[in-house]
Ligand SMILES: Nc1ncnc2c1ncn2[C@@H]1O[C@H](COP(=O)(O)OP(=O)(O)OP(=O)(O)O)[C@@H](O)[C@H]1O
């Protein structure tokens with residue numbers, strides 16, 4: 001018997017003939033931060049909505065906090081927090097009122113909710129906006145309010161669907177810090193994202209989804225070791241000359257990825273590969289050597305770049 | 309005991325114990341926008357002063373439902389109350405549901421909490437009933453103050469207006485779940501305006517030839533008008549049961565459709 005918080009087996013979601021999630025398996029352990037990484041349309045949100053008990057599963061099995069999302073939806077939803085991909089804040093209410101009414105939806109009394117509102121506004125640094133109408137907030141502030149809102153019922157499990165999309169770099173870092181603190185407090189996190197750095201920073205374990213399926217699973221560092229070389233040499237050539245240059249690159253690296261605007265050479269040692277290329281008379285207009293990242297794992301597994 | 313009690317409550321209401329929070333949300337929103345509610349009070353009063361008292365003073369007396377001579381104002385006032393209950397309920401419910409569902413994602417937010425679709429349907433419909441009751445009550449106060457209520461039964465016009473609001477509100481909400489864009493709202497007027505003009509609102513049904521009379525009986529507003537008129541004049545017969553049945557039926561079917569449609573649209 002597994003003590004995982006979320007257990008999905010053969011989980012499938014179809015919309016008519018279209019399969020959005022195609023028999024995926026995964027388990028989320030208590031206290032971990034679990035990521036879903038994948039390009040547009042991979043099926044991440046569809047999976048989140050099934051876990052959040054707002055979208056009935058088509059087939060397979062799913063258990064969340066030991067509950068069945070189909071038959072025990074209200075109880076399940078009372079114990080989780082959800083940050084949807086699209087903000088669904090109540091634009092007719094103020095910041096504080098949004099938190100109040102959302103807490104009421106959970107059946108909490110006003111006297112319980114009131115101190116939580118202050119705590120949460122502190123937590124997401126929106127104290128100054130307490131009585132502001134929501135439609136006056138910036139996109140990043142709305143996102144932070146949505147996160148505060150998802151915590152009003154002190155959830156055991158928090159589902160975040162692209163929590164930082166649309167945030168500036170600084171706001172993203174603040175958010176990561178907050179999520180990290182929640183994790184320290186024992187809240188289990190499920191996060192979807194397009195951003196490699198976010199996945200690497202935030203997630204203990206993640207799955208890479210592509211076209212409705214899970215194509216890889218593991219800790220970010222393990223995935224990189226498993227699916228990529230230690231280093232990568234990126235080369236950019238003058239427009240129109242990429243093809244002739246590629247012809248001369250044969251055998252230089254373990255693996256090569258050709259992107260529309262550059263070529264990636266996968267190698268244990270980028271610097272020595274660079275010298276070798278130079279010796280062959282290859283002259284890129286720009287080149288970068290770096291360590292392999294999840295982006296490279298993704299590229300290898302799906303043949304496509306994640307961030308277009 | 310409680311479970312016994314639960315079993316006799318109709319299904320949508322039994323599974324809607326959290327409807328009160330949906331209602332509470334509306335109270336929160338309109339606490340600040342009370343002017344909007346207030347303006348709803350005026351619509352029936354405008355009707356009353358222009359058509360009832362203005363036109364009524366010009367026309368004089370007509371034959372009332374009991375066969376006796378009554379002032380035209382007293383004759384037309386219950387019809388105006390019924391019509392504005394219909395208009396209020398229809399516009400409120402269609403706009404409301406459409407806006408919240410399509411643009412504001414209010415229901416998506418609610419559904420990620422323990423709140424379910426029946427709670428939303430019941431909560432929203434109850435809210436529009438309470439508003440309707442408020443409008444009807446203020447109308448009756450003015451009418452009584454001006455001496456146009458002929459019977460104590462007139463008090464019953466308030467719950468009657470609430471029933472009318474329920475019937476049209478539920479059907480309006482159901483229609484709203486099928487609307488794709490704001491253009492579709494034009495159809496609402498296409499339906500409600502003829503109802504307003506041809507439902508024995510401004511003259512007794514007897515002015516029509518028999519065939520048209522039969523046709524008028526298909527108008528839900530006709531049944532609403534007759535219901536309110538029966539109460540304000542204190543003149544009753546068995547047709548009253550029929551009027552009530554039509555409205556209860558509309559409300560029940562509308563509520564059921566709203567529940568089904570919201571389920572389909574929101575829980576995909
Ligand atoms: N309600 C729906 N009806 C029909 N198709 C849907 C519905 N919801 C999602 N889909 C389809 O399912 C697929 C997966 O969508 P999903 O939203 O899960 O992707 P995602 O991984 O979250 O993508 P993104 O990164 O763009 O948010 C898409 O092709 C989408 O068009």
Ligand SMILES: [Mg+2]
Pocket residue numbers: 044045046085161
């Ligand atoms: Mg998504």
